[in-house]
Amino acid sequence: MNITLRQLRAFLAVANHGGFTEASRELNLTQSALSLLVKDLETEIGFKLFDRTTRRVVLSQPGAEFLPAARQIFDDLQSAVRSASDLATLEKGQVRACAPQVLACTLLAPVIAHYKAAHPKVELKLVDTLLEDMLETVAIGEADFAIGPDRKNDAHLVRTPLFQSPFAAWCRADHPLAQETRLSWAALQAWPLIIMESDFSSRLLPELQSADAQLQFTPAYTVAYVTSGLGLAGAGLGVVVAPDYVAPLAGAFNLRRLALEGPALSREISVYRRPDRSLSPAAARFLEVLDEQVKGLMVSK
Structure with missing residues (x-):
């Protein structure tokens, strides 16, 4: 079964308006295009959604039973799309940055302030840890990445030099x-x-x-x-x-x-992250801001 969001939207519009004319105006579609979407949905689910007369269009019995589920599916899909959009545009998200105590204080604190000013809706967690615990914190998944000096990399993390x-x-x-x-x-x-x-x-x-x-x-x-x-x-x-x-x-x-x-x-300061975990848009943007801030410091010296 291959039901599309456009098919569900077409079905709900016709059900809400009780006909194809107003529904087609709402969706900015021709009535023939709207009718085709409904027919394609009926083919996918295996029953007629509407009973048509010369004057009106009404939900069939199985169509009426399907309507609440269709609304729920449509709402859930819309919510998922909005959530994905928010994540991509940094209207939501989470960043977990790990660093030894001194670097957390001297380097990350001002970077966090800069990032939060630009993306206030992103949740940002600073995991300040001992230097010897830094890589393990990333390896066990308690942080998205770590920023710190070069260390023996027993966890086989991806290391990207920073400065x-x-x-x-x-x-x-x-x-x-x-x-x-x-x-x-x-x-x-x-x-x-x-x-x-x-x-x-x-x-x-x-x-x-x-x-x-x-x-x-x-x-x-x-x-x-x-x-x-x-x-x-x-x-x-x-x-x-x-x-x-x-x-x-x-x-x-x-x-x-x-x-x-x-x-x-x-001493070389690097970013460490797991090779089997992709960064979220929020975390990737944080590392971009970090790199920009570090380059700015290098230029100002």
């Missing part, structure tokens, strides 16, 4: 280094250093020593989270090494940025 975030040294505004704009890693060895253990020892230090085997660091403080490192630097306890994306938080601690060189190192 590079250079490492910098951050010190308090009254620190002796605060008047500088650049600093070499070799010169950094002379100052009390604050590091994030998980990133520095396992990844950053090997990269540095591959460029200069003489580089050695004895940290004054080793912390698990970058916010702790920024707080220690803000208290005047040393210089913290962190990517540029911490800048909004660093400003809150009155820290100054020094570009690190010899070598210049960076």
